[in-house]
Amino acid sequence: MEKKRWIAAGAALVIFVVLMVVTPKIPQAEEYHDFADQRKLFFGISNTLNVISNIPFFFVGIIGLVLCYWRNYFQLSLQGELVGWTLFYLGVTAVAFGSSYYHLNPNDATLVWDRLPMTVAFTSIMAIFIIERVDEKKGTISLLPLVLAGVLSIMYWRYFDDLRPYAVVQFVPCIVIPIMAIIIPPMYTHSSYWLWAAGFYLLAKVAEAIDKPIYKWTHQIVSGHTLKHLFAAMVPVFLTLMLAKRTIELDRRSLLTKWKIYLVEVKERKFKSNSTETNIDVEYTAVSTTTE
Numbered sequence: 001m002e003k004k005r006w007i008a009a010g011a012a013l014v015i016f017v018v019l020m021v022v023t024p025k026i027p028q029a030e031e032y033h034d035f036a037d038q039r040k041l042f043f044g045i046s047n048t049l050n051v052i053s054n055i056p057f058f059f060v061g062i063i064g065l066v067l068c069y070w071r072n073y074f075q076l077s078l079q080g081e082l083v084g085w086t087l088f089y090l091g092v093t094a095v096a097f098g099s100s101y102y103h104l105n106p107n108d109a110t111l112v113w114d115r116l117p118m119t120v121a122f123t124s125i126m127a128i129f130i131i132e133r134v135d136e137k138k139g140t141i142s143l144l145p146l147v148l149a150g151v152l153s154i155m156y157w158r159y160f161d162d163l164r165p166y167a168v169v170q171f172v173p174c175i176v177i178p179i180m181a182i183i184i185p186p187m188y189t190h191s192s193y194w195l196w197a198a199g200f201y202l203l204a205k206v207a208e209a210i211d212k213p214i215y216k217w218t219h220q221i222v223s224g225h226t227l228k229h230l231f232a233a234m235v236p237v238f239l240t241l242m243l244a245k246r247t248i249e250l251d252r253r254s255l256l257t258k259w260k261i262y263l264v265e266v267k268e269r270k271f272k273s274n275s276t277e278t279n280i281d282v283e284y285t286a287v288s289t290t291t292e
Helices: 002-022 048-052 055-069 081-104 108-133 136-160 164-183 192-209 211-217 224-245 255-291
Strands: none
Touching: 048 081, 048 224, 055 081, 055 224, 081 108, 081 136, 081 224, 108 136, 108 164, 136 164, 164 192, 164 255, 192 211, 192 224, 211 224
């Protein structure tokens, strides 16, 4: 098993190196900073809605941090869990400040402080998931390297104007975590909340991509980027709800297995229902024939 893990890690590293060699450099486009909604609505705040829509991150992050330590409300028992979730909520809280700072004056230099806390949140979540679903020890050990890899991806982008490493850090967890949530048996209940969180993150990326069309469709009321912030803030909201509600999963079956069982039960109920209706029709026909 240990050998297989090293082989998997080595294969991942080789794939990353190959991708860096064969794929073209991805520079940061200047158009990225040209957001649809640039209004100063009050107090002279530039890009007002894009700034204040970061406020939910602050409150969710602070609440999560408090509950991590208040009477062990989340019942974090595994080695590394407390550190992992602490880093996640610190990253979420810092997003409120970093993203607001960036949107006050959008440019590459301020964008660093927007992406840095998000990267800490992404990478810490990946380590947490490894702790819960794969291996407690390996997940705990991976926490620091993953966070450092995220930080280095930001530095690489800033100094070499190449977004490829950052894209890997951002999107790999978004793809891997939902898949792992579906196919790997969970240690805790309420595993579906991971999928809700992934769904809201997907909505956030879609809203970001159609920033200007949304602004036009809503008659200049709200832009896609503002909605992106609100959708993205729902990710830590659902993860916090999951932590508050979950307990140790006694019946450790993956979501995929549970869905298969549910589908079988639905088919069985439908079959029984059809059989019952057929029997009633047969009995009714028999009675009608006898009466005649």
